[in-house]
Amino acid sequence: MKRTIALSLVVPTLVLVGWVGCSSTDDTVFAPGPPDSGSDVSKGGAAGQAGKAGQAGQAGTAAGGEGGSAGQGEGGSAGTGAAGEGGSSLGGSGGEPQDALPEVDFTYDAPPEVAAEACATANxxxxxxxxDMYFxxxxxxSMSGPPWTQQANALAAFWNDPASAGITAALRFFPQKDTCGGVDSTCSGNTYVTPQVAWGLLPGNAAALNGAVNATSPTACTPTQEALNGVLKGSKQRQIQQPGHVVVAVLVSDGEPCCTDCPVETASGLGQIAADFFNGTPSVRTFTLYVASVASAVMTSIAQGGGTNQSYDATNTQNFIAALKAIQGSAIPCDFDMPVPDGGSVDPAQVKLEYQGQPITPVSGQAQCGANGGxxxxxxTDPKKIFLCPATCNLLKADPNAKVNISLGCLGT
Incomplete structure (x- = not known):
């Protein structure tokens, strides 16, 4: 996800002008005190009063009360402040400046319109x-004749469909051998991990996929365990390589397993293999299509174990195409991880979503999703995921370039 952080900060400027005026409207006479009292700072309060006439503080250069030469006698000639209680022979300690300008405590509250703008936002x-689909x-x-032709036509239609653009597809056939039996005694599927037609984006990869189908002829038996192990191992490998993608296995068959060399040939046993990969890390889902009804039970068991619940009917071309489109629609999850900003906290009530510049309506839960989406x-209160309602989800899935803008609103501290 691409993240942008915008900071809008309006800082009001407070100008404090201090005017210090030292004047007295009354004629105060100060009596000089003992000369040695001038060094007693604790008695400087009286000297501070003398500081009302700042000239007196400056003029207190004489110890005996003569210091009025600079102060013009307005307060420096008297003694308690300048030369007695607060002042030494140096005089001016009586007029300490902090008494002329007292400390001021104030609180500034920004106007509401300023506070609303003073925040960081994230989009x-x-x-x-x-x-990604591994076929x-x-x-x-048993796939000879109409089943093979119907399958080839359906796959070609899906791979060439403009609506499939953006899907990455890979392909392999089973069995690999033209004779019955697994490639190895455990039917591990290790030789099926690497696709015969490498991973590639549709529709660009469609030509290679269709060419491989047209060059292949049906033969031999059905080593389902081997094929299932291989497609799941290959899909898991791909998921590890592409953690930002959704990788699924797509298994297509027309019959029950018929390879006596494989240890597992029951529906429940094959379903357990699919379940092991679905419950593993990373999780891989298995979608199945049956080309003949006889394969329905075993393919359903595999699908249920593989986290997709049902197998799809692909007994004719149209059903096959519809099944692939249904898989495409259900394989892609319509959710996003809740974005976490680099700094600041998110108020869920301020989160907004847009698609193509239009707002997507928030609803309180899945049950409130309607025809208009949301x-x-x-x-x-503590979201980790954002889910799209089905109608909105389908709208986005139909757009291979769909983008959703998530606005986190004003970030808190």
Whole structure:
């Protein structure tokens, strides 16, 4: 996500003008005190009074009260401040400046319109995560004839569809051998990890994918465990390499496992393999399509273990295409991580979302999502995720360049 931080700070300027005026409207006469009392700072209060006539403080150069030469006799000739209680022979300690200008405590409250502008804001540009699909296609002997043709046509239509632009696709067929039996005794699928047609963006990669299908002929048996292990290991490897993508495994078959060399051939056993990868780190989901009804039970078990709940009917070309589009729609999650600014706290009530310059309406939860769409938090007071309502989600998925602007409002301290 691209993040921009904008700081708008209005600082009002306070100018404090201090005017110190030393004058007296009354004629005060000061009596000189003992000469040795001038060094007693604790008695300087009286001298401070003498400081009302600042000239007297400056003029207190004489110890005996003669110091009025500079003060013109207005206060320096008298003694208690300048030469007695507060002043030494140096005189002016009686007129300490802090008494002339007392300390001032004040509080400044910015006007509301100023306070509203004095804040930092953050905007984040978010996109739906890109989708990567690893196709593992059954080429066993039972796929000969119409099943293979229907499958080839459906795959070509999906890979060339402009709506598939932005998907990264890879492809491999199973079995690898033209004879029955696994590549190794455990049907580990290790030789299936690397795709036959490498990962590439659609529609650019469509030509290589279609070319591989057209160059392949159905034969041999159905080592489902080997194929499942391989496509899941390859998808997991891809997910580790591309943590910002959503990587899914897509398994297509027309029949039940029929490779006696593989240790696992039951529906429940294959479902457990898919569950292990779905519950692993990183998690990988398995989508399945059955080209013949006989494969429905085993493919459903794999899908349920792999976190996708159901297998898709692909028994004809139109169903096959519809199934692939449904997988595309459900594979991409419509949520964003709640942005965390570099500094400051977020008030969830100030968060706003926009798509193509238009606001997306916030709702309080999934149950409040309607035909007009919207968005909501996973937690209203301490959100970690932002979810899009289905209508808004579908709108964004139809736009391969969709971007959502997330405004975090005024950041607190």
């Amino acid at each position: 984040v540009e978010a996109k739906l995560k890109p989708l 593992m296609i059954d080429r066993s002997g 968005w909501y938090f996973d937690n209203q």
